[in-house]
Amino acid sequence: MLRSETGQPQQIPTVLVFGGHDPSGGAGIAADISTLLALGCHPMVVITAITVQNTSQLLRYQLLDPQLIAAQAGALLEDAPIAACKTGMLGSAAIVAAVAEAVTALSTVPLVVDPVLYADRGGPLGEADLVAALQTSLLPRAALATPNVNECRALTSTAEPDQAARELMARGCRNVLVTGTHAPTPKVVHRLYQASNEAVKMSQWPRLNGIFHGSGCTLATAVAAHLAHGETMADAVNHALEYTWQSLRRAYRPGSGQSIPQRLWRLHRVDP
Numbered sequence: 001m002l003r004s005e006t007g008q009p010q011q012i013p014t015v016l017v018f019g020g021h022d023p024s025g026g027a028g029i030a031a032d033i034s035t036l037l038a039l040g041c042h043p044m045v046v047i048t049a050i051t052v053q054n055t056s057q058l059l060r061y062q063l064l065d066p067q068l069i070a071a072q073a074g075a076l077l078e079d080a081p082i083a084a085c086k087t088g089m090l091g092s093a094a095i096v097a098a099v100a101e102a103v104t105a106l107s108t109v110p111l112v113v114d115p116v117l118y119a120d121r122g123g124p125l126g127e128a129d130l131v132a133a134l135q136t137s138l139l140p141r142a143a144l145a146t147p148n149v150n151e152c153r154a155l156t157s158t159a160e161p162d163q164a165a166r167e168l169m170a171r172g173c174r175n176v177l178v179t180g181t182h183a184p185t186p187k188v189v190h191r192l193y194q195a196s197n198e199a200v201k202m203s204q205w206p207r208l209n210g211i212f213h214g215s216g217c218t219l220a221t222a223v224a225a226h227l228a229h230g231e232t233m234a235d236a237v238n239h240a241l242e243y244t245w246q247s248l249r250r251a252y253r254p255g256s257g258q259s260i261p262q263r264l265w266r267l268h269r270v271d272p
């Protein structure tokens with residue numbers, strides 16, 4: 001438990017996130033901020049990229065200067081105690097290097113790496129050098145990585161969850177949650193692999209109708225929020241999966257394209 005300057009336990013732990021801006025409000029930092037507020041954390045947000053997209057399509061993205069990203073992080077780190085950290089869209093090897101350097105000051109803080117490589121609507125969300133940089137600089141520091149099967153295929157030799165998780169843990173990643181939304185199974189099956197424990201923890205969820213945008217961001221950030229509250233990894237993952245499924249069950253369509261998780265469902269007076 002972090003302590004405030006007065007020595008009191010911090011009731012609202014701060015989570016530091018690095019991610020891109022999705023103007024549609026579905027994914028990226030809008031997803032991170034709303035998830036963290038819903039789960040009783042304070043978001044501190046370092047923006048890595050601006051994307052041009054709506055709920056139907058991704059048109060382009062512009063990465064920010066790695067020095068600007070390092071400066072944003074540096075200003076926060078000299079100011080505030082951080083309880084957990086999460087990375088989303090990073091976009092290039094130079095940005096991964098800036099983020100990896102920034103988080104060396106947070107070696108005792110759990111780091112959740114959502115290895116964002118593509119937009120669900122198609123199209124890459126990063127440069128060709130991104131995968132190797134994630135593999136060598138950031139995933140080895142991660143308390144948890146949250147790849148889907150497509151990201152497993154890009155980051156390891158296989159999309160097969162057991163082998164992909166083994167390869168990521170061999171790089172130093174301490175826990176791997178392979179998410180099952182993109183696998184063609186009747187139920188959605190998520191698998192948590194832990195370097196400290198041989199047993200794979202499987203979690204099955206009814207598959208919801210609809211095409212969602214921002215579910216991966218919501219899940220990874222929800223795990224970081226629960227870790228910031230001091231939960232074990234297994235509890236944090238279970239609670240984050242429940243929160244994300246409940247957000248997806250109440251998803252809504254603010255535009256003409258994909259549905260967006262209702263991340264503030266606990267605050268609504270009338271619950272559908």
Ligand code: PLP
Nearest residue numbers: 020027028089119214215216217
């Ligand atoms: N971050 C940004 C800025 C994005 O634009 C996207 C997808 O478009 C993502 C992350 C990944 O989104 P999802 O949670 O749907 O995997």
